[in-house]
Amino acid sequence: MLLFWERGYEGTSVGDLSEALDIGKPSLYAAFGNKENLFLEALQLYENTYGCFSPNALNDAPTARIAFAETLRRNAESQLNPDTPPGCFIVLAATVGTPQNAEVRAHLTRRRQATRDHLAARLTRGIADGDVPAGADPQAVATFYATVINGLAIEARDGARQADLDRIVTGALAAWDSLVGA
Amino acid sequence: MLLFWERGYEGTSVGDLSEALDIGKPSLYAAFGNKENLFLEALQLYENTYGCFSPNALNDAPTARIAFAETLRRNAESQLNPDTPPGCFIVLAATVGTPQNAEVRAHLTRRRQATRDHLAARLTRGIADGDVPAGADPQAVATFYATVINGLAIEARDGARQADLDRIVTGALAAWDSLVGA
DNA sequence: ATGATTTTCTACCGATCAGTATAAAACCGT
DNA sequence: ACGGTTTTATACTGATCGGTAGAAAATCAT
Numbered sequence: 001m002l003l004f005w006e007r008g009y010e011g012t013s014v015g016d017l018s019e020a021l022d023i024g025k026p027s028l029y030a031a032f033g034n035k036e037n038l039f040l041e042a043l044q045l046y047e048n049t050y051g052c053f054s055p056n057a058l059n060d061a062p063t064a065r066i067a068f069a070e071t072l073r074r075n076a077e078s079q080l081n082p083d084t085p086p087g088c089f090i091v092l093a094a095t096v097g098t099p100q101n102a103e104v105r106a107h108l109t110r111r112r113q114a115t116r117d118h119l120a121a122r123l124t125r126g127i128a129d130g131d132v133p134a135g136a137d138p139q140a141v142a143t144f145y146a147t148v149i150n151g152l153a154i155e156a157r158d159g160a161r162q163a164d165l166d167r168i169v170t171g172a173l174a175a176w177d178s179l180v181g182a
Numbered sequence: 183m184l185l186f187w188e189r190g191y192e193g194t195s196v197g198d199l200s201e202a203l204d205i206g207k208p209s210l211y212a213a214f215g216n217k218e219n220l221f222l223e224a225l226q227l228y229e230n231t232y233g234c235f236s237p238n239a240l241n242d243a244p245t246a247r248i249a250f251a252e253t254l255r256r257n258a259e260s261q262l263n264p265d266t267p268p269g270c271f272i273v274l275a276a277t278v279g280t281p282q283n284a285e286v287r288a289h290l291t292r293r294r295q296a297t298r299d300h301l302a303a304r305l306t307r308g309i310a311d312g313d314v315p316a317g318a319d320p321q322a323v324a325t326f327y328a329t330v331i332n333g334l335a336i337e338a339r340d341g342a343r344q345a346d347l348d349r350i351v352t353g354a355l356a357a358w359d360s361l362v363g364a
Numbered sequence: 365a366t367g368a369t370t371t372t373c374t375a376c377c378g379a380t381c382a383g384t385a386t387a388a389a390a391c392c393g394t
Numbered sequence: 395a396c397g398g399t400t401t402t403a404t405a406c407t408g409a410t411c412g413g414t415a416g417a418a419a420a421t422c423a424t
Contacts, residue, residue: 008278010192014382024402026384035382092278095269095339096190109340143337143346144353151333155325157277158291164325171326174360179353196412206372208414217412 001042006085009039009094009104036104043089043111052078052088053115053149064126068119068145069173075149076165079156090115091153116146123180136180144179148172183224188267191221191276191286218286225271225293234260234270235297235331246308250301250327251355257331258347261338272297273335298328305362318362326361330354 003012003020014035018025032038052075061067079087090112094105119142126132152165176182185194185202196217200207214220234257243249261269272294276287301324308314334347358364 006278007280011279011283013380015380024404025382026404027402029383030401087277091336095277095336096188096274097193098189101193112336112340137349140346140349141353143342144350147330147333147337147350149333150336151329151331154273154277154294154332155329158294160325164322167319167322168326168329171323171357171361175353175357178356195410197410206374207412208374209372211413212371 001045001089002084004039004042004093005046005089008092008097010097010101014038036101039093039104040107043093043107046089047111050078050081050084050089052090052153053118055118058118058122063129063131064123065131065176067122067126068176069169071119072145072148072169072172073166076152076169077162079152079165080160080162086156086159087153088149088156091150092157112146112150115149116142119145133181141179144175145172183227183271184266186221186224186275187228187271190274190279192279192283196220218283221275221286222289225275225289228271229293232260232263232266232271234272234335235300237300240300240304245311245313246305247313247358249304249308250358251351253301254327254330254351254354255348258334258351259344261334261347262342262344268338268341269335270331270338273332274339294328294332297331298324301327315363323361326357327354 003016006012007016014025014028017038018028021028028038032041054071054074057070057074058067061070075088090108094101094108097105116139120138123132123136123138123141127134127136127138148168152168155165155168185198188194189198196207196210199220200210203210210220214223236253236256239252239256240249243252257270272290276283276290279287302320305314305318305320305323309316309318309320330350334350337347337350
């Protein structure tokens with residue numbers, strides 16, 4: 001997971017993984033089948049542990065605004081966890097590459113779309129709960145914050161510090177009223 | 183340029199380039215030296231033609247706010263130019279990869295930093311011109327909008343449409359007053 | 365048109381890629 | 395201790411990587 005996170009799907013060879021895990025390549029293939037499946041299991045592990053996006057933080061908060069604030073703050077923090085490579089695995093590991101790995105990229109695109117859908121659903125609930133104006137466009141607002149989350153991954157890779165990311169989050173949250181049409 | 187743009191640095195082989203240009207590999211090497219230099223020349227061509235960020239649009243506008251609005255709108259449009267791959271070359275072509283290509287990634291990181299610096303410089307000028315509050319933090323504001331620009335590249339790659347990107351830009355601009363401390 | 369120069373084509377280099385055949389070694393219940 | 399099973403280490407496959415040697419072909423000045 002850490003190697004895929006640091007170098008991406010195509011930047012990580014099965015030999016690298018075999019060496020890092022101190023396990024022979026045949027054992028690796030016996031356990032995971034092939035490189036793509038191994039990557040998908042690493043992605044699953046990522047989402048279950050260090051994942052930069054937490055649906056729980058989104059749903060547990062009492063209002064949509066608080067939920068988004070908490071989600072973005074956690075996101076900014078997890079993107080610079082000193083124990084792991086900077087930036088979000090899902091955003092960075094496979095955005096471009098060879099045609100033969102298109103399926104891996106499509107899988108990560110679907111994960112990013114899932115994040116967008118989670119954000120939009122929380123806004124829809126906020127409208128139902130009455131803490132978001134009825135005229136708000138959940139898809140549009142969700143896409144804006146998803147864009148910020150994606151952009152944070154690049155910033156983190158470029159060497160941004162925690163204070164930098166926190167300021168970005170604060171700026172994004174400042175747009176809330178205008179975005180939801182308050 | 184189009185191949186590197188579509189597939190990234192490591193996702194594009196010299197054989198692919200040789201075939202696409204209908205030029206033998208030895209001719210390619212005679213003209214460009216090696217793959218890395220060829221990539222840097224493709225990047226130069228990108229910045230001179232389709233580049234998603236235009237310093238001119240930033241400096242020609244009368245106020246910083248208008249400059250940022252124009253810059254972001256042009257950016258959102260160029261990221262979905264139907265004649266070229268979606269998303270910004272500089273953001274997408276090499277964000278992760280093998281250690282041996284670290285220098286290529288560092289080069290693109292420097293280009294992204296240059297964009298950030300351009301944005302900050304325009305804000306500093308805005309303060310001098312009096313159209314931006316004196317208390318504004320140019321670096322912080324510039325980093326926020328750079329993050330949005332980076333995030334747009336991912337959105338474009340994920341299949342966003344022009345209206346989607348335009349809404350993101352509108353949302354980002356809505357945060358202006360709060361960001362500059364008006 | 366000719367001799368010299370440049371360009372291009374074919375074929376190759378060693379290294380590395382994802383993936384595997386084979387056989388030794390470790391483990392297991394009995 | 396033993397036969398049967400699983401795991402592991404070595405060594406390999408064909409394909410592709412970035413890059414190049416050497417010969418053929420096209421170009422050029424005269």
